[in-house]
Amino acid sequence: MARLPVYLRALTTLSEAGTTVCSSEDLAAAAGVNSAKLRKDLSYLGSYGTRGVGYDVDYLRYQIAREMGATRDWPVVIVGIGNLGHALANYSGFRSRGFRVVALLDADGQRHGEVVAGVVVRPFSDLRAIVREHGVAIGVIATPAAAAQDVADQMVDAGISSILNFAPTVLNVGAEIAVSKVDLSKELQVLAYHEQRKATQETA
Amino acid sequence: MARLPVYLRALTTLSEAGTTVCSSEDLAAAAGVNSAKLRKDLSYLGSYGTRGVGYDVDYLRYQIAREMGATRDWPVVIVGIGNLGHALANYSGFRSRGFRVVALLDADGQRHGEVVAGVVVRPFSDLRAIVREHGVAIGVIATPAAAAQDVADQMVDAGISSILNFAPTVLNVGAEIAVSKVDLSKELQVLAYHEQRKATQETA
DNA sequence: CTCGTTTTGTTCTCGCGTTCACAAACTCCT
DNA sequence: AGGAGTTTGTGAACGCGAGAACAAAACGAG
Ligand SMILES: NC(=O)c1ccc[n+]([C@@H]2O[C@H](COP(=O)([O-])OP(=O)(O)OC[C@H]3O[C@@H](n4cnc5c(N)ncnc54)[C@H](O)[C@@H]3O)[C@@H](O)[C@H]2O)c1
Ligand SMILES: NC(=O)c1ccc[n+]([C@@H]2O[C@H](COP(=O)([O-])OP(=O)(O)OC[C@H]3O[C@@H](n4cnc5c(N)ncnc54)[C@H](O)[C@@H]3O)[C@@H](O)[C@H]2O)c1
Numbered sequence: 001m002a003r004l005p006v007y008l009r010a011l012t013t014l015s016e017a018g019t020t021v022c023s024s025e026d027l028a029a030a031a032g033v034n035s036a037k038l039r040k041d042l043s044y045l046g047s048y049g050t051r052g053v054g055y056d057v058d059y060l061r062y063q064i065a066r067e068m069g070a071t072r073d074w075p076v077v078i079v080g081i082g083n084l085g086h087a088l089a090n091y092s093g094f095r096s097r098g099f100r101v102v103a104l105l106d107a108d109g110q111r112h113g114e115v116v117a118g119v120v121v122r123p124f125s126d127l128r129a130i131v132r133e134h135g136v137a138i139g140v141i142a143t144p145a146a147a148a149q150d151v152a153d154q155m156v157d158a159g160i161s162s163i164l165n166f167a168p169t170v171l172n173v174g175a176e177i178a179v180s181k182v183d184l185s186k187e188l189q190v191l192a193y194h195e196q197r198k199a200t201q202e203t204a
Numbered sequence: 205m206a207r208l209p210v211y212l213r214a215l216t217t218l219s220e221a222g223t224t225v226c227s228s229e230d231l232a233a234a235a236g237v238n239s240a241k242l243r244k245d246l247s248y249l250g251s252y253g254t255r256g257v258g259y260d261v262d263y264l265r266y267q268i269a270r271e272m273g274a275t276r277d278w279p280v281v282i283v284g285i286g287n288l289g290h291a292l293a294n295y296s297g298f299r300s301r302g303f304r305v306v307a308l309l310d311a312d313g314q315r316h317g318e319v320v321a322g323v324v325v326r327p328f329s330d331l332r333a334i335v336r337e338h339g340v341a342i343g344v345i346a347t348p349a350a351a352a353q354d355v356a357d358q359m360v361d362a363g364i365s366s367i368l369n370f371a372p373t374v375l376n377v378g379a380e381i382a383v384s385k386v387d388l389s390k391e392l393q394v395l396a397y398h399e400q401r402k403a404t405q406e407t408a
Numbered sequence: 409c410t411c412g413t414t415t416t417g418t419t420c421t422c423g424c425g426t427t428c429a430c431a432a433a434c435t436c437c438t
Numbered sequence: 439a440g441g442a443g444t445t446t447g448t449g450a451a452c453g454c455g456a457g458a459a460c461a462a463a464a465c466g467a468g
Contacts, residue, residue, distance in 0.1 A: 001394075001397065002390070002394050002431070003390065004393070004397070005295070005387070005389065005390040005393040005394065006387075008393075009372055010374075012455080023444085023445065023446090024445075024446070025445085031374065032374040032376070034426075034427065036427055036428070036429090037425085037426060037446095039446065039447065039448085040425095040426085040427090040447080040448075041445085042446095042447090043447055043448070047446085047447070049446055049447080050433085050434065050435090050445085050446075051397060051432070051433040051434050051435095051444080051445055051446040052433065052434035052443080052444050052445050052446075052448080053434065053437095053444080053445070053446085054444095054445065054446080055431075055446090067397075067400075067405075068393055068396065068397045068400065069396045069397055069399060069400025070393060070396065073397070074392075074396050076392070083290065083291040083294045083295065084291045084295075086287065086290075086291065087287040087288045087290065087291040088388070090287045091287065091288070091388070093372065093388070093389050094388075094389060094392065095393070097389050097393060098396070099389075099392055099396075136335050137399050138392065138395055138396065138399065146422050156434075161399065161402070162246040162395040162396075162398060162399055163395075164388075164391055164392060164395060168213060168297065168371055170214075170234070170235065172234040178395055178398045178399075180391045180394060180395055182386065182388065183209070183210075184295070184297070184368075184386065185209065185297050185298060185301050185303075186206070186210065186296075186301055187368055187384045187386060188278075188280070188298065188301070188342065188368060189208070189209040189272055189274060189301065190205075190206050190209065190384060191213075191342055191366035191367075191368060191382055191384055192272065192273045192274065192302070192303075192342065192366075193205065193208070193271075193272045193273055194366060194382045195273060195278070195341050195342065195365065195382075196271075196272065196273025197273075198365070199273075227414090227415065227416090228415075228416070238456070238457065240456075240458070240459090241456060241457075242414095243416065243417065243418090244417085244418080244455095244456085244457095246416095246417090247416085247418075251416085251417070253415080253416055253417080254415085254416075254463085254464065254465090255414080255415055255416040255417080255462070255463040255464050256413075256414045256415050256416075256463070256464040256465050256466095257414080257415070257416085257464070257465075258414095258415065259416090277428085285414085309454055321447090338415055378457090409468100410467100410468090411466105411467090411468090412465105412466090412467085412468105413460095413464100413465085413466085413467100414463100414464085414465080414466100415462105415463090415464085415465105416461105416462085416463075416464095417460105417461090417462080417463095418440080418459100418460085418461085418462095419458105419459085419460080419461095420457105420458090420459085420460100421456105421457090421458080421459100422455105422456090422457085422458095423454105423455095423456085423457100424453105424454090424455090424456095425452105425453095425454090425455100426451105426452085426453080426454095427450105427451090427453095428449105428450090428451080428452090429448100429449090429450090430444105430446095430447105430448090430449090430450105430453100431446105431448090431449100432447080432448100433444100433445090433446075433466085434443105434444085434445085434446090435440105435442105435443085435444080435445100436442090436443085436444100437440105437441090437442085437443100438439100438440090438441090438442100
């Protein structure tokens with residue numbers, strides 16, 4: 001159900017535009033998917049639409065948010081406050097979707113005490129205490145690749161059970177830990193691959 | 205073939221570790237995939253392995269790089285030099301994988317002239333000239349969501365044919381334009397969904 | 409030279425997700 | 439009230455990718 005966030009965002013956009021009711025066609029167009037797929041996805045959550053009418057935007061939005069766990073606040077820690085870590089800490093889109101950055105951690109002593117987006121950078125060794133104090137379940141890794149596995153191990157050890165990894169490494173963790181990897185170079189390389197194919201096809 | 209970049213990275217790691225030959229099992233483990241899937245993927249490119257022996261790491265690496273278009277340099281423009289744009293411009297992983305940031309563009313006049321990672325920030329209106337001058341095919345959008353569609357339209361108009369979009373919007377562009385969307389909030393929301401499910405299962 | 413071992417390349421099957429298509433259900437108009 | 443028009447929810451077919459399994463090929467030992 002990786003599409004629910006997309007639907008949620010589309011519903012929010014519609015709601016802000018003043019729409020109160022929408023058909024599956026409308027919503028599917030806004031989310032960029034097929035309308036049949038959208039209806040099937042929604043049917044897994046329950047019957048929240050009205051036949052012949054459509055879906056109540058705000059009601060459906062609430063239901064999806066509830067299903068996704070977006071009605072509560074999720075505390076998050078970010079480890080590695082370099083270029084990327086700064087950008088993430090400053091990103092308002094996290095906060096507005098229910099993610100609260102409770103701590104910024106870095107191994108580099110030079111960075112300790114620096115305040116980013118209203119949160120002070122602390123030593124990485126504080127991880128365990130912070131996780132326990134705030135009940136953190138989600139950790140973000142924005143360190144260099146070489147440090148990522150070690151950071152992940154310590155996160156798991158401290159009690160974190162979901163990891164968002166920006167470092168270009170495959171993390172070895174237990175199957176009970178959910179890991180999501182974002183690899184920006186990969187995205188660009190896929191685009192370059194398409195460009196490459198376009199170019200070779202034209203010459204052929 | 206979105207897995208080729210992962211294989212390429214795994215091969216690079218193996219090569220740096222001094223490995224000259226590897227089996228599909230080894231490489232699959234390093235890339236985090238099934239070995240049968242890996243062999244099938246590689247077989248689409250050609251027969252670059254030796255039965256009973258394995259794959260020559262450097263040779264295979266070159267073949268994958270060639271197939272992906274990673275043997276040449278790809279000029280890239282980044283539009284929207286805010287938090288995220290700064291991080292992307294400073295990211296060394298792009299350069300090392302054959303992507304050269306030839307221009308940083310922003311609509312905000314305050315930012316013009318600022319130098320980020322050795323590249324000066326220029327007005328967005330320079331887009332067309334830069335694309336023509338450097339033969340840019342790939343553009344990165346790191347502007348707020350509200351501006352993303354407009355930026356995309358102008359990119360396409362200027363001749364860009366592949367777009368990497370970080371703004372949380374569905375872009376409407378022609379089918380001949382390749383668009384890759386990275387939605388960091390979505391990743392976190394999927395993780396939160398898993399946490400949510402774990403929690404509700406435990407209580408049940 | 410032959411046989412056993414290793415590992416690739418490929419075929420085949422299975423399962424999942426996507427999409428089509430249609431009945432059920434609701435609204436509105438007459 | 440009844441029928442026409444709309445839109446949801448879902449059953450069924452389709453297609454595609456993943457994984458298991460095996461035959462073909464290379465290598466080395468005897
Ligand atoms: N900058 C980007 O746009 C970008 C894009 C894609 C991927 N990445 C990846 O994200 C990661 C970070 O990139 P960056 O540009 O921010 O790098 P960076 O060098 O600017 O920042 C890394 C930070 O991690 C800290 N660190 C190092 N080891 C640590 C450890 N063991 N524990 C805690 N903190 C530690 C460093 O002190 C530093 O502050 C890299 O793996 C990079 O490949 C970055
Ligand atoms: N910061 C993050 O970590 C992060 C994470 C995920 C997604 N995003 C998304 O990336 C985008 C940028 O985020 P940010 O934090 O860097 O925002 P930001 O506000 O710091 O930067 C946006 C930049 O875009 C420029 N801009 C605005 N309109 C423009 C236009 N029409 N043409 C050219 N430039 C224009 C602004 O001048 C500004 O410099 C947003 O859409 C955000 O949702 C950011």
